[in-house]
Amino acid sequence: MSLLLDKRELKKAAKELTLAKLNDVLDTLQSVLAERQSEIEAINEIERFAREKGFTLEQLGYKQIQDTLAVEEEISVSSDKRPIKPKFKTLNKESQYFYVEDGQLQLLRTHTMKKGLQARGIEVVSVDKVDKKFAKDIDALLADATEQATLNYNSKVVLWNAWAAVNGGEILETR
Template sequence: MSKVNCSGEFMSVLSDKKALKKAAEELTVVKLQEVIRQLNDVLESRQREAEALAEVEELVRQKGFTLQQLGISVQHELAPASTDVVTEKRPVKPKLKSINKEKQYFYVDGGKLQLLKTHTMKQGLRDRGISILSFADVSKKHQKEVQALLADAEQQAIKNFNAKVQVWNQWAQQHGGEILEPK
């Protein structure tokens, strides 16, 4: 077997299973054991590096920083030694959306007025033969139901907003962001 003197060539041989098998068949048992020993040493060294990196990341996190904040860029070749390391993304800053009844759409299903919650529902309802109504098109028979539907929708919007505020505030406390007040 020809000697591999470039790590790129070696990696391509390792990643190509057929070439690896052919190369291994050409080695004597002694040489094969030496290659395995060398690979095990490299693997052990890389695992120690990954463990040390996990310890550094944990220490940095305990001090309230991220590696990026300290200007440290790390290339991970291996999965981290501990699986509890989670990269935390910045959540979207929540905004409470007010409900304007003139911009809402409704539909009647089973004789009962319903609020159209997402515009993606429109086509499915139309396919079922159900008409979509704007606020102005709602019949007088169903006008009294509109306020109750809008009140429920507003309560749900506030509940969703408060849940997002809670997530945002947890992130903001750790990263020095603006703390928001729930509604």
């Protein structure tokens, strides 16, 4: 990734890249693709054979193993780097800002949006300065934002708990 960020290194790599090297890369990718395809065919053959003999894949432990491997792969990828410990942020009604766009009241999600909205000529106001005709929409917007914050928090807790189980960290509760 740093290669792409540095123009000098990118230019140097482009000079070193030749048609022969590109062909080698393509050949390697095609061989890996063929290998994966043969693995898929073998798995399909095993599944077909198990069904013919009257076994379910769950009875053979195939599906459970596949699910476990997928979870272990996610953990191994995330265990290399410690994830950020999630913190649930409650939405305080008095500290929220709103704006009206296309005739509808919207909740200001991030304060970085504020300058962009103001540059477009959209007024950003606090909850006590919201026009009375939009007052009924405030609670619905806050409820929706709280629900979304809870979903985001819970998804981060799952990743954190997977990392914590492997590395002996604190296990968090979902909300």
